[in-house]
Amino acid sequence: xxxxxxxxxxxxxxxxxxxxxxxxxxxxxxxxxxxxxxxxxxxxxxxxxxxxxxxxxxxxxxxxxxxxxxxxxxxxxxxxxxxxxxxxxxxxxxxxxxxxxxxxxxxxxxxxxxxxxxxxxxxxxxxxxxxxxxxxxxxxxxxxxxxxxxxxxx
Amino acid sequence: xxxxxxxxxxxxxxxxxxxxxxxxxxxxxxxxxxxxxxxxxxxxxxxxxxxxxxxxxxxxxxxxxxxxxxxxxxxxxxxxxxxxxxxxxxxxxxxxxxxxxxxxxxxxxxxxxxxxxxxxxxxxxxxxxxxxx
Numbered sequence: 001x002x003x004x005x006x007x008x009x010x011x012x013x014x015x016x017x018x019x020x021x022x023x024x025x026x027x028x029x030x031x032x033x034x035x036x037x038x039x040x041x042x043x044x045x046x047x048x049x050x051x052x053x054x055x056x057x058x059x060x061x062x063x064x065x066x067x068x069x070x071x072x073x074x075x076x077x078x079x080x081x082x083x084x085x086x087x088x089x090x091x092x093x094x095x096x097x098x099x100x101x102x103x104x105x106x107x108x109x110x111x112x113x114x115x116x117x118x119x120x121x122x123x124x125x126x127x128x129x130x131x132x133x134x135x136x137x138x139x140x141x142x143x144x145x146x147x148x149x150x151x152x153x154x
Numbered sequence: 155x156x157x158x159x160x161x162x163x164x165x166x167x168x169x170x171x172x173x174x175x176x177x178x179x180x181x182x183x184x185x186x187x188x189x190x191x192x193x194x195x196x197x198x199x200x201x202x203x204x205x206x207x208x209x210x211x212x213x214x215x216x217x218x219x220x221x222x223x224x225x226x227x228x229x230x231x232x233x234x235x236x237x238x239x240x241x242x243x244x245x246x247x248x249x250x251x252x253x254x255x256x257x258x259x260x261x262x263x264x265x266x267x268x269x270x271x272x273x274x275x276x277x278x279x280x281x282x283x284x285x286x287x
């Protein structure tokens with residue numbers, strides 16, 4: 001150890017503890033921060049969402065034959081299969097084209113009912129993809145439910 | 155030559171640029187990053203192009219984790235479904251819940267859970283996704 005004369009030591013406060021603390025903070029922020037940006041999707045839990053069966057679902061591909069008040073509006077049916085594939089009104093859609101397909105199906109009628117029928121084993125990734133596309137398209141009436149086996153293989 | 159006297163004056167001065175850089179890095183990480191909640195288990199968020207930023211959650215009982223195998227945790231504490239629903243029913247607040255669920259959770263696990271969350275008094279659910287835009 002080297003002891004300096006005390007008069008010299010006094011002139012400038014030692015910076016070492018400060019540096020220690022700042023390094024500690026630096027390491028903390030480096031480890032605790034995440035740079036991948038996150039977003040959120042709203043899940044409408046109050047509405048028919050997550051109900052086991054939906055009144056608008058008659059098992060057909062949505063020709064609006066049910067007796068609902070706005071029966072003239074075609075229900076858009078989106079089915080998710082076990083391997084994560086997405087079909088809009090029966091047509092198979094690739095992941096990158098879900099948004100476009102939903103926009104076309106909605107055809108500027110935001111209040112058109114949309115029913116998402118998920119296979120038992122379909123991953124949340126497929127649900128999130130569809131919900132994000134629906135949210136961007138501005139769909140207002142979205143129902144989300146498990147598909148019965150017959151619906152899943154339509 | 156008299157090195158000793160030089161040495162005594164220099165060491166403290168040399169540290170100042172270092173501190174400047176470290177402070178700069180510190181401020182960069184503080185501003186550019188975002189603190190993420192402690193995850194009780196690995197959760198790989200689904201990728202989707204969302205439009206809203208997830209709300210900051212500070213209140214208790216406000217972040218629900220769902221693992222790929224269906225395990226649940228509320229605010230970093232693992233619990234089973236019955237305990238979760240009891241905890242949600244008992245909490246006070248605006249009834250909002252942030253959901254951080256793994257992308258591989260099957261629908262047969264996820265959708266019934268949503269229904270039960272609603273029954274437990276959750277009015278607003280926010281599904282957090284990794285923004286892939």
